[in-house]
Amino acid sequence: MDSSTFFTFATLFYLAAMILYISFLIFKKEAVGMAASGVTYAGLAIQTLALALRWIESYKLGIGRVPLSNLYESLVFFTWSTVLIYLIVEYRYKTRAFGAFVMPVAFLALAFINVADISADISPLVPALQSNWLLYHVLMSFIGYALFAVAFAVSVLYLLMDTEDRGPTGNLYLALGVIASVVALGYILTGMGAKVVFWLGVGVLLLAWFTYLVVAGARNRSQVYLFWSFCIALVAGMLLFMGLDYVLFQGRHLPAEETFKKHMFESTFLSSSRAVAVLCWAGVLAIFYVVWSQGLKLRTLLKQFLPSPEHLDDLTYRMIAIGWLLFGVGGLAMGAVWANSAWGTYWSWDPKETWSLITWFIYSLYLHARFVRGWKGTQMAVISAVGFMGVIFTYLGVNLVLSGLHSYGGL
């Protein structure tokens, strides 16, 4: 059997784990919870085996390299580290409440690889990538990303627990209206060739909102509620549409890297058909609406399972502290050492590097706000969520948005 068979098994195990964890939340039977954990451990073991096999296969093909260097492998590894971190948290904190959130992500990511028939070929590496630093650099950055993802999930849960008051429905309509008009404006300005202005505007708007939340978040609960709904809608919407895009877009037969870098969202948000684009945005608004209006029910449901807010806060801190360290050392420093050994410059301010640094600065801010200014709770959770948006942008946005801004040459 080859590695892909094992990956399929792992996917099925994660599906089972997801169903079990959700049933555990609903039926509250200890036995179901135990089964859920057991299945997850088994799934992780199978996936570990699959990763090892793939590594061996690459040697058999005479290429011999770490399974960490294309889209397929990075998605598989991301899933693997997320599940691993989840299990550690489950063990340390003795709570199975997060499983119902983490396992769907793990399952969807792996299933997505299968559905989208992302090329699983083991392709050789270009010369610049043939360095041991690649292993350390990619490995550590990915674990960092996964830790930030867990921190994000936990802080969103914190915010969810934090607020009973979602404010008047007017808030929701206002938010929906703002999103709709920003999007419309985006299409118009892009049509006029003023993409840069548009994206700078969106950036400023978001920053203003984040700043407001950090400064006044502890007081204005209804904005916090809106914020976490936004976060969940953003991530859920992105995952959903990325999947949809792969399924619909013929470009998936292009090499995966190419599709990923140049053609993402081309059959959904960036479709040449107005109707499709409008439908997609309507979908995003609908997700936002549902998340916002069902949030309180979710809160009631989760309240009995989650550890105390203090523990959630502490967990977020731990994940960020470790993630910050791994990302700083592995992502930034080792990336720099590697670049220096390959090209003779350890830092060249290219957009990916710069965004990694920005993300790292956001988390540095988190650490200082916590230790020097003694912040806790709501504001910390907001910064953690904003940091994760930085992560997403570093990982996807640099390819999607920034390279799209320039009519000449991609990145």
Place this chain on the structure above:
Amino acid sequence: METQKGVVELVSERVWKFFSSVKLAVVLLIVLAIVSIIGTVIQQNQPVEQYLQEYSPATVNIFEFLGFFDMYHSWWFVLLLFLFTANLTVCTLERFPRALSAIRAPLKPIDDEALKAVPFKKELQFKGGADKAEARAVQALQSRRYRFLSTSSPGMVQLYSQKGAYSRLGVYITHISIILIFVGALTGAFFGFKGFLNLGEGEHSQVVYLRNEPMWDKLMSVLGVSKSSVIQDPQSGVARLPLGFFIRCNDFEVDYYQGPSGPTGMPSEYHSELTVFNLQGAKIFDKRIEVNDPLKYRGITFYQSSYGTIPGVNGKIVLNVRPKSGESKGEMVVLDPGGEAYVRSIDRTIKALGVSAFGARHTSTGEIRFFQSRNDELVNPTVGLEIYQGKKALYTTTVLKVDQGEPYMPEGYVISYVDYWGARYTGLQVTRDPGVWIVYTGFLLLCIGPIYAFFGSHQKLWIRIQDRKGQAVVTVAATANRNRLALERQVNALVEELSK
């Protein structure tokens, strides 16, 4: 006695205070993060024509004025970095003595007043009396490897211990690492340079072309202190820097990954054979460089970064001719494409019909297929040969760099392909960066510092055992500068053991 403060002291006090503020750090971190975005949205260091395609002329002028096209080197961005580093340095210096005294301060027994202020404490009744309680506590501490002191006063024994005091240094190590990285980057900008050099096979050079001139040299020559060794070329605008030695490219090769039917078009490695000569022309050493494996000499590093074909230049075909039997290594024959040469050892004239960039032999039929490569990369150079005896054509054959089959060699010798030489150049990135080791030291400290800062904590623990009418009252109090939850877990476990 009050002394009048001078203006200088007042100002420096103000400046110090300004830079020691953590608020400033937060503001600077945010500002740096935000302005860094600009440089990722606007492409950096492009030719003006490209900007004019993208933006209106007015916008280009404004951006030019603001330095947005080379933002990370603009004076205001560098100033921000300076401010940040000054802030970090002052902040660190300001707090360091306090941390040091917190580390050095000997632990004392705790009095009632101080005990009240400790937020985390537990009290329990111990049945067996004070002596037994003390024995139990000592045992519990020892099994946990606490080193502790004890004092006793009438009616009370105190055991107290601290650990992890040095973890207070973690923050400083981290901050110093960031300062070092910055200092290293500055050192590089002042005393280092970045340049490039394209060397054709067989060519040599004693200069490199600069992208960044060392700032120190520039500054000194502007101030008139010393003359910069950089040679300005007003025509091309590219400055040259003398190396002080010669570098020669003897050969350049690209290897390709092998597929089932010969090489694929995907490079697996580039390498150049380089030789360093001193100015008198004596050879110093050879090195074969690859991507990720540069040549270093006198602080200057040559990286394999690109390659290309020299326009309008034909290379030379290098062949090897050796007898089929025997150990002989044979001899080299050098031909121009289309040219011919008489080889005495076999008494034949070899004529090269031409070179094709990419050929592959079908393993069973022996037929050669030629591939159109998208550019003129020599994936698998293939040379058609015609062999003459005197003027009489004997046979034709084809030799390849990588051959899946056997070339047709009817006579008692073998001709094989060695190289197609002289048509390509190797692209070298040349740098001198004396600051890089400072930066790397910073990286190293960055690995260590945060581990202490995050995972260590300075814990203090007191156990007070008071005798109350034959019953012992044990009070356990603990503080930690960090990781309170972990401390509480540990103390709870300790208390549980004591109360068993």
